[in-house]
Amino acid sequence: MSTIVIGTVPATEFALEHTLAAVPDVEFECERIIESGDDTVMPLLWARNAPKERLDEAFEADASVENVTLLADFGDEYxxxxxxxxxxxxxxxxLTNSEATVLDAYGRDDHWRLRVLFPTRxxxxxxxEFCNEHGLTYDVESIREMDGEPAGRFGLTEGQYRALVLATQRGYYEVPQRHTLEELAEEVGVTHQALSERLRRGTAALVEDTLLVGAVPDET
Incomplete structure (x- = not known):
């Protein structure tokens, strides 16, 4: 069964350690990571919250990177x-031993946060085991096995998934609404309080699983 794992890796054991230290506010988000050789990978990544000139200087001095090419300049991100x-x-x-797919990789401060799809547990x-054998750090935050149902792909329960889909299909999120919460609850066969809770919890789970992978955890 496919498994999605979210975990963190120190920049000292990953990539761009010097750049992350030299440009403290920079944030990196990988668009794609391609294996390009036995000892090399080629990422496409976005850089934000840093002047291009400082990034260029940091890349030049960063031993972990080579052949840096700017593909797009949008003024506030590159x-x-x-x-x-x-x-x-x-x-x-x-990528090689486990045939995994890196879905998201975010670098900031002194670490990287990865969301990885493994084909099996x-x-x-x-x-x-590879980490243990090579003295590498991979601090796992969450593990979720995908059961083949659409809900499992996004960290939702079946009830949350169906509630969100129905609410969208019935125009609950449109302005003006085409159906009210009470009407949806009647169709589902639950109280409007129960449906409201499903929608809130489902929305929170969906945002956490898709949008907050690279965000700094809220410690309050």
């Missing part, structure tokens, strides 16, 4: 293609 050549054993292990276990 799309780069580059090669990661140092401290990527964990990433290579995921055993494949994730192989990555865990």
């Amino acid at each position: 799309l780069y293609r580059m090669e990661w050549v140092h401290h990527i054993q964990l990433l290579l292990g995921m 055993d494949a994730f276990s192989a990555t865990h």
